[in-house]
Amino acid sequence: MKRGLSLFVLICMILGFIFLYAPIIVLIIFSFNKSKLVTVWQEFSFDAYVNLVNNKQILDAVWVSLKVASLSATLAAILGTICGYVLTRFTKFRGRFLFLGLVSAPLVMPEVITGLAMLLMFIQLDGLLQNIFGIEPVGRGLVTLIIAHTTFATAYVAVVVQSRLAGFDRSLEEAAADLGARPFKVFFLITLPIIAPGIIAGWLLAFTLSLDDVVISDFTSGPGASTLPLVIFSKVRLGISPEINALATILILIVSVGIISANIIGRQREKKN
Amino acid sequence: MSEKGKPGSPEPWRDKSSKPYIRIEHLVKKFGEFTAVNDVSLSIYKGELFSLLGGSGCGKTTLLRMLAGLEIPTSGKIFIDDVDMATVPPYERPTNMMFQSYALFPHMTVEKNIAFGLKQDGIARSLIAERVSDILDLVQMKPYAKRKPHQLSGGQRQRVALARALVKRPKLLLLDEPLGALDKRLREQTQFELMNIQEKLGITFVVVTHDQEEAMTLSTRIGVMNAGQIVQIGTPQEIYEFPGTRMVANFIGSVNIFAGRVIEDEPDYVLLHSDEANADLYISHGIACAPGAEVWVAVRPEKIVASRTAPAETRNQLKGIIKEVAYMGNLSVYLVKLETGKIVKVTMPNQVRSSENRLTWDDHVYLSWLSTSGVVLHS
Structure with a gap:
């Protein structure tokens, strides 16, 4: 960059950052507000945080969200990797194009439709289970949430893994086979470690998408299995409470620490190399 | 071990009684309508350094890949040491290949790359360490054992790739454009190293190259390929002094x-x-x-x-x-x-x-x- 920033660029930058971060900063500031009314500043206090720790509903929701997100992200990572692998490696099977479309459709499908479809399917499944196997209806809950989240997250993982595999040098696998590794070992010793960053990226994407999701969760969750966004949403309808602000602040803190440490580790690795 | 296939004379192909180590019979490989290798028959003797020479797209790499088992022939047969390779998958063949791109595993150190093949054979750990160490000495890469491939220069990578292919002591070593990525100086130096290693270990080499100088310096014999066929086989001197066709004459020198x-x-x-x-x-x-x-x-x-x-x-x-x-x-x-x-x-x-x-x-x-x-x- 040429010496320093011009005034114009500097102003643009400041305005941009204000635009991006002002709401979050306001939110953080008000998490330390003593007043029960979110919009009126009274005085500095940690009341909201104390209340948060004692709010079982929110803590339960956090726990549900984390469970759903990590399980569905893991399932999606496995399924998505298989999809991505098949799509890049088996380029000549019948119906590949259809399969390709079907895998990526959830990316563009309106969430309301996916959610509704899921709901209808779960109701039908419940009916089937009851009529054929005589199993008591399970209803909506943790399991249906995980299935629904896995479904849409798989598409994202598949796309990420596919792009990682597209740049993969096939001669590495051939070399491994040539050196005596059976196909199974080639996959686990060579292919998997090399595409691992893609799978991890896909997992993280699936994890955040799941944590974040409201619409599909709303359709597929049931009593006792409310995710955090659902609880926040329902609480906001009754008026915003400072506890939500406190919770949001903690989440932001965790995310920032995560990103910053990931960056530091990445940079140190780069230096070492 | 029997004496069969052992080079009795320095030019076993002239001796009617000597038995070829690798026999390729009427080998054909088609990719759809395109015939990459067209009815190639070839005998290679133990301890030879045989070069397949030809321009790009002449089928030389396809032929090499069929020897390694990475391509399945459309028809024809390959015998290595009298064993029909038709049903032998690449991971069970007595061949190792040095890839044109070197194909070093990026997530493994030099040492681990070289040890990979030995580990697949379930060899004792102490023996693996010993053999890896020996081969690192041979290619003079000992100081770089702990490095990852991306921390090496082109010439160093090439040595690691060679070491990795050599360490299993294959009956047949296949090299695809082994010196392609090196600059001229390094190329000449490695050519001689390659010849030394070949003499020291007595492994049979098949080298694919488009570089006639490389083929001339390295080889005991050269097979010149064009459009999927071998147009002439001979020692470098024969090929140079007595080319069979205008194509060969033009291609070599x-x-x-x-x-x-x-x-x-x-x-x-x-x-x-x-x-x-x-x-x-x-x-x-x-x-x-x-x-x-x-x-x-x-x-x-x-x-x-x-x-x-x-x-x-x-x-x-x-x-x-x-x-x-x-x-x-x-x-x-x-x-x-x-x-x-x-x-x-x-x-x-x-x-x-x-x-x-x-x-x-x-x-x-x-x-x-x-x-x-x-x-x-x-x-």
Whole structure:
């Protein structure tokens, strides 16, 4: 960059950052507000945080969200990797194009439709289970949430893994086979470690998408299995409470620490190399 | 171990009694409509360094990949040490390959890359360490054992790839353009290292290359490939001095080719007339073909002598004007234009240092060569 920033660029930058971060900063500031009314500043206090720790509903929701997100992200990572692998490696099977479309459709499908479809399917499944196997209806809950989240997250993982595999040098696998590794070992010793960053990226994407999701969760969750966004949403309808602000602040803190440490580790690795 | 296949003479292919180590019989590989390898039959003997030489797309790499088991032949057979390879998957073949891209595993250190093949065989850990260490010494990469491939230079990667392929002591080592990615200096150095290693370990090598110089230096024999077929097999000297076709002559080194018509063909000489050169050409061996037949005569540039005065021998003599001179240090290259307009390339060693009296632009010169220097080509 040429010496320093011009005034114009500097102003643009400041305005941009204000635009991006002002709401979050306001939110953080008000998490330390003593007043029960979110919009009126009274005085500095940690009341909201104390209340948060004692709010079982929110803590339960956090726990549900984390469970759903990590399980569905893991399932999606496995399924998505298989999809991505098949799509890049088996380029000549019948119906590949259809399969390709079907895998990526959830990316563009309106969430309301996916959610509704899921709901209808779960109701039908419940009916089937009851009529054929005589199993008591399970209803909506943790399991249906995980299935629904896995479904849409798989598409994202598949796309990420596919792009990682597209740049993969096939001669590495051939070399491994040539050196005596059976196909199974080639996959686990060579292919998997090399595409691992893609799978991890896909997992993280699936994890955040799941944590974040409201619409599909709303359709597929049931009593006792409310995710955090659902609880926040329902609480906001009754008026915003400072506890939500406190919770949001903690989440932001965790995310920032995560990103910053990931960056530091990445940079140190780069230096070492 | 039996003695079979062991090189009894330095040139086992001349000995009718010696048994080939690798036998390729009527091998064909088609990719859809395209025939990459077309009916190739080939015998390679133990301890040979056999080069497959040809331009890109001539099928040489496909042939190599079929030996490694990475491509399945459309038809034909491959035998290695008398075992039919048809149903043997790559991971069970007694071959190892050095890939053109080196294909080093990016997530493993040099050491682990080399140990990979041994681990697949379930060899004891202490023995693996020992063999890895030995091979690292051989390729002089000991100090880099703990590095990852991306921390190495091109030449170092090439050594690691070679070590990884060698460490399993395969019956047959396959090398795909082994020196392709190296600069000229490193290339020459590694060529000799490769030859040393080959001699030391006695492994049979098959090398694919498009570089005729590389093939000439390295090989015991060369198979020149074109359009999926082997057009000529021979020692580097045979291929260079007695090319079978114009394609081979052109591909290996540079050559002057004169189209001609046979005037006299006797058992001990041929006389032809070339309209292109407007001269009679005389070659001191018979070719057994009818007078009037169309043939070509190939003469290497270094076999031709250019002089200002007419040589005593009047056969194989052309006249022309020097149009281009390139001073290469050890030799000079002259492009001489004949009266017919044909350009003839001549190279002459620079025996004396002084530049006086040296042939130069627009000199009128006589070109001549010995009657043993020309080669008659039929196609």
